Amino acid sequence: MELFTYMEEYDYEQVVFCQDKNSGLKAIIALHDTTLGPALGGTRMWTYDSEEEAVVDALRLAKGMTYKNAAAGLNLGGGKTVIIGDPKKDKNPELFRAFGRYIQGLNGRYITAEDVGTTEHDMDYIYMETDYVTGISPEFGSSGNPSPATAYGMYRGMKAAAKEAFGSDSLEGKTIAVQGVGNVAYHMCKHLHEEGAKLIVTDINKESVERAVEDFGAQAVDPDDIYSVDCDIYAPCALGATINDETIPQLKAKAIAGSANNQLAEDRHGQILHESGIVYAPDYVINSGGVINVADELNGYNKERAFKQIDSIYDSLSKIFEISKRDNISTHIAADRMAEERIASVRNTRSTFLQNEHSIISRRK
Ligand SMILES: NC(=O)C1=CN([C@@H]2O[C@H](COP(=O)(O)OP(=O)(O)OC[C@H]3O[C@@H](n4cnc5c(N)ncnc54)[C@H](O)[C@@H]3O)[C@@H](O)[C@H]2O)C=CC1
Numbered sequence: 001m002e003l004f005t006y007m008e009e010y011d012y013e014q015v016v017f018c019q020d021k022n023s024g025l026k027a028i029i030a031l032h033d034t035t036l037g038p039a040l041g042g043t044r045m046w047t048y049d050s051e052e053e054a055v056v057d058a059l060r061l062a063k064g065m066t067y068k069n070a071a072a073g074l075n076l077g078g079g080k081t082v083i084i085g086d087p088k089k090d091k092n093p094e095l096f097r098a099f100g101r102y103i104q105g106l107n108g109r110y111i112t113a114e115d116v117g118t119t120e121h122d123m124d125y126i127y128m129e130t131d132y133v134t135g136i137s138p139e140f141g142s143s144g145n146p147s148p149a150t151a152y153g154m155y156r157g158m159k160a161a162a163k164e165a166f167g168s169d170s171l172e173g174k175t176i177a178v179q180g181v182g183n184v185a186y187h188m189c190k191h192l193h194e195e196g197a198k199l200i201v202t203d204i205n206k207e208s209v210e211r212a213v214e215d216f217g218a219q220a221v222d223p224d225d226i227y228s229v230d231c232d233i234y235a236p237c238a239l240g241a242t243i244n245d246e247t248i249p250q251l252k253a254k255a256i257a258g259s260a261n262n263q264l265a266e267d268r269h270g271q272i273l274h275e276s277g278i279v280y281a282p283d284y285v286i287n288s289g290g291v292i293n294v295a296d297e298l299n300g301y302n303k304e305r306a307f308k309q310i311d312s313i314y315d316s317l318s319k320i321f322e323i324s325k326r327d328n329i330s331t332h333i334a335a336d337r338m339a340e341e342r343i344a345s346v347r348n349t350r351s352t353f354l355q356n357e358h359s360i361i362s363r364r365k
């Protein structure tokens with residue numbers, strides 16, 4: 001891959017490669033756009049097939065955070081980290097502390113939190129080296145792991161999608177097919193179960209499936225079968241790109257509402273869903289509960305305030321569905337426009353010169 005060509009095409013600001021031989025750290029921090037403020041986005045730890053795959057994942061996830069934070073109305077830009085490694089085998093305190101020092105080196109341009117493969121405990125090690133980390137243990141005044149907040153936002157967003165697809169936002173009696181019952185989806189299933197939804201679940205991790213079957217009476221299916229099960233709503237909650245040429249024709253669901261980032265393999269798949277009459281809740285809008293929650297820490301965490309903002313995911317999605325119908329555009333394009341308009345208006349405001357400690361005049365003093 002031609003890295004600079006890619007960065008130029010999608011307007012990335014910075015990519016940082018971090019290596020620490022002693023701890024085995026190999027991390028890529030991608031900063032996409034900081035027009036709205038410092039880049040906030042989680043750290044994913046995953047076993048990638050190649051370094052290029054890891055770089056592409058970091059880049060795609062960072063851009064997603066720019067749009068997510070903008071659409072959520074946060075004064076934050078978009079960034080994300082991937083750490084190359086197996087979260088079950090390759091973690092050690094030094095690795096996260098070394099990573100924390102790289103974050104500190106960015107001097108506030110990037111703030112991190114959890115994502116797939118990282119935990120509150122890992123964030124606590126990062127916090128030993130830098131303040132630019134959220135989602136650390138609550139005893140430090142933090143909001144803790146963002147997954148329950150993401151799950152609550154997902155639940156609210158799924159209700160908005162149900163209203164659009166079925167005319168009522170009640171999920172009672174609806175069948176929901178869940179791909180990946182990890183941290184977010186487990187909490188989401190709890191909300192759905194309490195409302196009386198029927199759950200069909202799959203996961204590559206046997207224990208996660210067993211937990212959902214036991215706790216929520218879910219029906220389990222094999223990972224490859226989840227796309228074609230009879231259901232009302234499909235909830236992709238594992239990794240990205242599962243909405244693609246192969247899976248769309250298999251789907252029986254009338255709506256897609258899941259937590260996974262970058263669900264559409266390519267933008268054109270959003271258009272295919274639109275033309276097929278499948279209501280697609282844009283991933284970065286419906287899954288923004290976690291980032292809204294951790295972002296609240298930056299003002300001194302207030303759970304009530306954060307969850308009030310997470311509640312509004314319902315209204316944001318309803319507005320996106322409305323624009324999609326009004327302008328006959330896919331929901332992902334409607335969401336992108338909303339985010340891009342906000343970034344453009346702030347960029348415009350910032351074009352006025354503002355004296356600060358780094359400007360040439362203050363340096364001469
Ligand atoms: N944790 C959070 O607050 C947020 C998470 N997300 C996104 O939501 C998704 C899930 O995140 P978490 O629940 O935190 O991660 P997790 O790692 O706890 O859960 C993901 C689950 O998907 C399973 N999985 C992986 N590949 C699979 C496959 N091919 N088929 C079936 N299952 C598979 C894993 O075994 C795991 O149980 C990720 O895409 C993440 O980026 C987005 C916003 C916030």
Ligand SMILES: CC(C)CC(=O)C(=O)O
Pocket residue numbers: 040041042043068080112113114115135146150261287288290291294
């Ligand atoms: C703090 C995380 C929940 C933010 C993030 O990385 C995401 O929303 O994907």
